Amino acid sequence: MAREIEAAVQMKLYTMTKRKLAGVFIIFFLCFSLSVVVGLLGPQVVYTDAHEEELMTNVYGAKMFSITTGMELNSLNQQLWLLATPSARPVENDTSMEGEVTPTLHLFYLDDEGVERPIMYKPGPDHKRVISCSEQCNTLLLFHLGYIDKLSYKVTVQLEGLDRIGLFDSVLFEFKTYKSAFTQLEIWFRAFFLALTFVVTIVYTRSLRIYHWKDWSIEQKWMMWLLPLLLLYNNPLFALAFLLSSAVPPVVDGIFQAFFLSSLLLFWLCIYHSIRQPKRTFCKFYLPKLMLVGLIWLSAIVLATWQAINERTDPGYNYKVDTVNFTGFKVLLLILASLYTLYLLYLLIRDFIELRNVAYFDLRLKFTAVFMMIVFSISLAILVLRFGTGILDENFVSDISTHYGSSAEFLTFYGLLNFYIYTMAFVYSPSKNAMNESRLHDNPVITMLTDSDEDVMYGSADETAYRPLSRNTFMNKFDADSD
CATH class of the missing domain: 1.20.1070 (Rhopdopsin 7-helix transmembrane proteins)
Structure with missing residues (x-):
């Protein structure tokens, strides 16, 4: 067939x-x-506003950090991230530390008069983050705002459980946002x-x-x-x-x-x-x-x-x-x-x-x-x-x-x-000599039988015109033509 x-x-x-x-x-x-x-x-894509907060007490988990964005924001900044990177104290015979902390966040925005207004949201049941320290500690993503509609934001952060992991000198907080x-x-x-x-x-x-x-x-x-x-x-x-x-x-x-x-x-x-x-x-x-x-x-x-x-x-x-x-x-x-x-x-x-x-x-x-x-x-x-x-x-x-x-x-x-x-x-797109009077069959047999040798630019007509497309493809057609 x-x-x-x-x-x-x-x-x-x-x-x-x-x-x-x-x-x-x-x-x-x-x-x-x-x-x-x-x-x-x-x-550059990202603007970083860094704030390093020292830890002066042994009760690290109870310390409350307060960080405010240091730049004036607008909607062109698109999004806002807050990241935290703890800095661990060197301890003899202990090259690594790992554990979980639970960040507690309170978000505020500053209005035109500089008054703090809380941002109400329902915190999820589990916000635990894993801290892993060897030569340096990994960075924790604390929160992410997908839209910026205020000029300035303030965040208070409490890292519960930090004291149970090890000894830390400070925490580097970084606000990151897109540049306008x-x-x-x-x-x-x-x-x-x-x-x-x-x-x-x-x-x-x-x-x-x-x-x-x-x-x-x-x-x-x-x-x-x-x-x-x-x-x-x-x-x-x-x-x-x-x-x-x-x-x-x-x-x-x-x-x-x-x-x-x-x-x-x-x-x-x-x-x-x-x-x-x-x-x-x-x-x-x-x-x-x-x-x-x-x-x-x-x-x-x-x-x-x-x-x-x-x-x-x-x-x-x-x-x-x-x-x-x-x-x-x-x-x-x-x-x-x-x-x-x-x-x-x-x-x-x-x-x-x-x-x-x-x-x-x-x-x-x-x-x-x-x-x-x-x-x-x-x-x-x-x-x-x-x-x-x-x-x-x-x-x-x-x-x-x-x-x-x-x-x-x-x-x-x-x-x-x-x-x-x-x-x-x-x-x-159609070529200049594309025909509409009759349907041009997109088929090597019909195309190459009507083309001259000069028209066949890719491959030899003698070699390819009668090569089957797949198993038994066109074989009946060729038999009929030869008869």
């Missing part, structure tokens, strides 16, 4: 010479490098990418408007889906986070980003499978992929919203004190990520085995695979440089280490994904 032929509008990818295709990659790297350079020249200059850079570049994505979406849509959607290739259909999602990833509602004292804007931003990234994962699975599978039913083709990627998306959304909502009701909440639930979600995400990676590798290996010598099909496969590996390698390199060997440690939403470490980090991630989608939209 002959394989069903899939109709598709001819893409620019088919008409590009190797020199033009190399030029596309060069332009991509130039744009990406420019975003990195701008990020390197940008402002970085927030302004983030707003401007998100707006820039948002506007640029809107223009690319309009141009790409106009290029396909004269063709029936049934004639679009699978790549062209996916670009029509990913471009609007990229608009959400750049978030047209981002500025609302600085106007509304609510958990809704940051949660919506997280949902938008998770939705786009999950769709990108689904795109890779569908593309590598669809090249060998022109007949795509929902239950057999899309449903298994939707279930796998959907579980990844749902887990990420639950973790993000769970953290944000808990912090709104209790700033002292931290995921590390909710170990059971957090560990369960973390294990689930690792299992799903492993399954996704194995499935993607299986599709890639099978595609290269069956299509490596089929003209045009192998071009689609190689371009998508090489471009995906470039994006994946850059992302992985950034993560390794950012987190080092701690990339799999329990770092998550409220921990500063999971936020941007520099302006270059922010622009690298946003520039990489935006320019990646723009490049694919250009390459997959």
Whole structure:
């Protein structure tokens, strides 16, 4: 039985010479490098306000510390963290100490007249933190405010149980917040990418408007889906986070980003499978992929919203004190990520085995695979440089280490994904000689039988025109033609 032929509008990818295709990659790297350079020249991300409090008594657990933010804050500072790092006294024959402390926090804000006003919240049942000291003690995250709407804050802290761990000289308290200059850079570049994505979406849509959607290739259909999602990833509602004292804007931003990234994962699975599978039913083709990627998306959304909502009701909440639930979600995400990676590798290996010598099909496969590996390698390199060997440690939403470490980090991630989608939209857009009078079959046999030798730029017509796509593919067709 002959394989069903899939109709598709001819893409620019088919008409590009190797020199033009190399030029596309060069332009991509130039744009990406420019975003990195701008990020390197940008402002620092985090501002630190340090306060060192000495311990002058042996009853350390009963000492109350009072710390006030030393800078004038505004909504552009985005978030506020308070961290504490105890300084232990050297003890002979004892190189390490470890134990639990329970921080008790009281939060106040200073009004325009300098009067302290309490911030009412319901503290959680268990805020224990683990202190571990060897050469130096670890840093404790005491609280995190996800939104700043006051000029100044004051915190009173009592570290219960500190005296039972060992002898300490002092505690270094640090307020950390985003710099206003970085927030302004983030707003401007998100707006820039948002506007640029809107223009690319309009141009790409106009290029396909004269063709029936049934004639679009699978790549062209996916670009029509990913471009609007990229608009959400750049978030047209981002500025609302600085106007509304609510958990809704940051949660919506997280949902938008998770939705786009999950769709990108689904795109890779569908593309590598669809090249060998022109007949795509929902239950057999899309449903298994939707279930796998959907579980990844749902887990990420639950973790993000769970953290944000808990912090709104209790700033002292931290995921590390909710170990059971957090560990369960973390294990689930690792299992799903492993399954996704194995499935993607299986599709890639099978595609290269069956299509490596089929003209045009192998071009689609190689371009998508090489471009995906470039994006994946850059992302992985950034993560390794950012987190080092701690990339799999329990770092998550409220921990500063999971936020941007520099302006270059922010622009690298946003520039990489935006320019990646723009490049694919250009390459997959219709070529100048794309025909609409009759459906152009996206099939190497039909395409190459109608092309001259000069038109076959990638591969030899003699070698590939009669090579089966997979086992027994087109064999009946060839037999019929020979008769």
